[in-house]
Amino acid sequence: MPDNHANRKITCLWVSPEEASNQYQSISAWGARENLEWIKVQTLSEAIDYWQGKIKLPASQVVELIVIEQTTSDEFEPSEADEFLAAVQACQVVVVYGPWCEGDGRTRNIWPPALRCPQVWADRWIRQILDALRNRDIALPWTASREEVMRWIFPKTSTSHSENSTGWKVLSPDAIWRESMLLLLTPACTEPQIVAQKETSKKIWLVDADAWICQQTSLPASISARETFKEYAAQLAGEPFAESTEVVALTAWHDDTTRQYLFHQGADRVVSKLAFPLNTSLLIRQS
Template identity: 30%
Template sequence: MGLESVDVLLIGAADRLEMRPVRDALFQQIRVRRLHHSRDIPSALETVASESWYPHLVVVCQSWPDEFLRHDVQRLIGTLATSRLVCCYGAWCESDGRNRSIWPIAVRVPVVAAKQRIQRELEVLRGARLALPITASRDETFGFHAEPLGNRNEIWEREGARAAQRAQPDLPTRIEVVSPDKAFRHWIVDLLRLVVSHGVVAAAARCAAEPTEEPTTMAVWDLDPWGARIQERLKCFRRRQPDVPVIGLMAMPLPEDRQRVLPYGVVSLVSKQAATDELPMAVHTLFLSCSSDSSLEASSP
């Protein structure tokens, strides 16, 4: 299916700062044929009924629990049964999946992962991915989010990271993965080994007391739970290897978290929910930066 542009129905307080990732995903990555914004579900359905308009994609911005009534949500799902539906929820709604069931599990996604989810829904509309049923279980929903987006090589090439891939053999590549969670640590290691064709990906439960014999190119740190303990370990790491960039991983990073971790040498902060797509891109971006810096140093008199 060659879908060149899409009709989008946007519902909720999309103008809030917290919802910026949703706006960016819609306005920077999608070729929108028509966009209609309503503050609530009833007014959105009035537009649909009066104009007999059925959008390809419905994106809901949920800012607080119980913002939308169960009856209205059921009407929305029933009326737009053929539309792809995504409910992007903010920090105040994190516990809704445990103590409320207004929105189906299959349509809920945290704001920090909205970009990837919307991209997946576009792939569904283009016929490049199987749709996630609205009745999907938690396991099925996790599997849908865990699948890589499109052709990853094409994505990297578009971002200019192909040059970084060519530069990898000339760099002393060693990525250190630090996390107290053994299962998560080894999952990240396996993911990075698919990305780094040359070099070593090493796992560590915590920051080592002494530098390794082989120089580290970059480090990937599990920053949960953020606090004094992790901050002290990052300081220790920075004292030993001040020039090594750090990519941080957090469950649901907020905009202020990115500023909070910057003084500790964390140059990129990746959401764990979007790690399958965002972490490889962050690694390749750093490789590109390292190769550019090396070229500048080599050309300096």
């Protein structure tokens, strides 16, 4: 049995027919720092052979995590997935799916919900599994519901804002959107040089503008004292607005009328949610 040392070496399989996908390169890069050894395989049957010992590993080395990269909905047959899952029941498994597989959970259920991980969550999901394998966290059972998955992957919070140590906040009444933003932005905005810059720079508030826009348009015309966008942001942040704070509005309604309205109401920048995370990551880097 493997030891329970806090940073013991863990052997992982990455299943993908691609020679070297961007996702694999990204995760294997930080995996080296986490004392992970990745073995790249191309098929589920090859992963089964490693798990069952038909393909030998060095002495005392066992596979503890299998990551499957799925890029299209029909990449794996249901019978193939069933055979794989039946063979590796004692192993930790993650199916990292790309944007072309977004609808599979509703229309094509060949993987249990507890194993399906969107690409944007992959880093965090795998890190939490590693913590469980090293006895620093609890593992997610294969039978977990979608609600249990969300409670496991997202930190518990009752506030309407999430703050990063590098000086920026994500503000929204929508907890799931807020935490998804953090998952997407944190890897891009916590590099050492960016952290050093933010320690002495102004604050940035990344604000979900859509909820405020809906609130404004639904209020009766007789109500004149509507809160400005900056007042709305300060309310979500739970602190007074400071002149040094930059307010960035994120909206799905990225037409010119909406842009000008948000600027008029106090937004310093307006960023389309559809252009996220690239534009948002860049604006944090450049601030």
